[in-house]
């Protein structure tokens with residue numbers, strides 16, 4: 532059987548079909564108060580916040596704005612600490628762990644309010660997200676996490692035992708689940724384009740194909756070199772996440788690009804989707820090389836992401852691997868064809884937590900580690916408020932850290948080749964053994 536529908540366009544994100552792209556506007560100014568580098572969710576949200584504080588702002592992007600991760604992701608929209616309280620306390624101290632738990636619910640509310648305020652039509656649906664336990668131990672951990680969330684945060688979550696799981700998903704693969712009731716689904720490219728429109732409506736220039744190739748500091752100000760000229764700025768905000776590279780060497784040594792892959796099925800019968808995923812939630816697994824999957828906004832397809840490779844592979848290979856993993860969860864989809872496969876870079880920190888920081892006027896927010904649809908705009912705004920000395924910049928994410936790791940001595944994550952092999956063999960084998 533061929534894997535593809537007749538009109539398949541491997542490499543092209545499903546979200547780009549029929550998108551009314553906003554054209555970036557404006558010439559590179561000679562100077563501004565804040566230069567934002569990167570026009571994804573982080574950079575656009577940072578620009579809106581700084582503009583609100585009265586700053587003159589310019590945004591530059593190395594490529595087409597949004598064609599980093601912000602129009603390629605799974606559109607699962609939610610925020611909860613990526614690590615449990617104990618792990619956070621061990622890495623950053625109990626006070627920071629408490630602060631991150633306390634902030635989690637507020638970040639989602641903030642991002643929903645941004646969508647409302649800017650009138651962004653991005654197919655937002657409050658579907659809830661279910662995290663599916665791959666092993667019995669993972670389910671025990673989920674019960675503990677639900678307890679901690681109830682004690683230390685406003686995040687609403689409830690556990691689903693294995694015997695009730697068929698109300699959520701038609702498979703025997705999982706040992707139970709944890710539902711984050713308030714998490715949502717969005718069309719990520721529409722969200723990005725809405726933020727672009729909001730920035731342009733305020734007269735903020737967005738300059739495409741304009742990479743910063745050099746950044747010099749002269750006293751208290753910066754001069755950035757780009758192929759379209761030089762720009763002086765009092766402050767710079769780095770919003771490059773999984774696409775961070777030279778000349779930002781300090782950051783590139785601490786954030787590594789981990790590719791993630793997604794496929795879209797051909798349209799499926801409504802009763803088949805209802806049968807496979809009666810809960811109609813965003814779905815994500817707990818296994819180390821986890822899959823994440825959902826129903827498309829129009830209810831017609833399954834979008835299935837994750838476990839293709841930790842390094843770049845061709846689209847055919849990625850599609851085959853994801854199709855096989857999807858059929859492992861839902862054997863009913865064996866004959867189902869694919870219309871899309873695509874990839875993008877997530878920006879991982881070695882602590883698996885994002886960070887908002889600054890070094891003498893160079894501000895940054897990055898390291899979302901695969902969960903950035905809420906956290907990127909939220910922390911982009913926090914970083915901008917901090918740059919503007921606005922008290923709204925207060926956040927527990929200024930107390931996390933971007934650390935280095937001996938496995939990555941330079942700016943390129945060559946260690947991922949070995950890690951890929953390790954995860955595809957030893958870790959998979961061990962987790963599969965425990966899942967029986």
Ligand SMILES: Cc1cc2nc3c(=O)[nH]c(=O)nc-3n(C[C@H](O)[C@H](O)[C@H](O)COP(=O)(O)OP(=O)(O)OC[C@H]3O[C@@H](n4cnc5c(N)ncnc54)[C@H](O)[C@@H]3O)c2cc1C
Pocket residue numbers: 568569570571572573574591592593594595596597598599600601602603604605606607608609741742743744770771772773774775776777778790791792793836874875876877878897899900901902903904905907
């Ligand atoms: C396949 C995939 C699936 C995902 N699924 C989800 C999900 O379901 N839910 C979720 O919460 N998160 C998800 N994420 C993560 C989320 O998409 C990201 O965390 C978020 O989009 C990061 O936004 P950003 O603005 O920081 O970075 P990006 O959108 O990646 O933008 C960075 C920009 O920086 C620019 N840039 C880099 N260097 C320079 C330079 N020198 N000069 C100028 N510009 C530069 C790049 O061109 C790029 O446009 C996913 C990510 C991927 C890749």
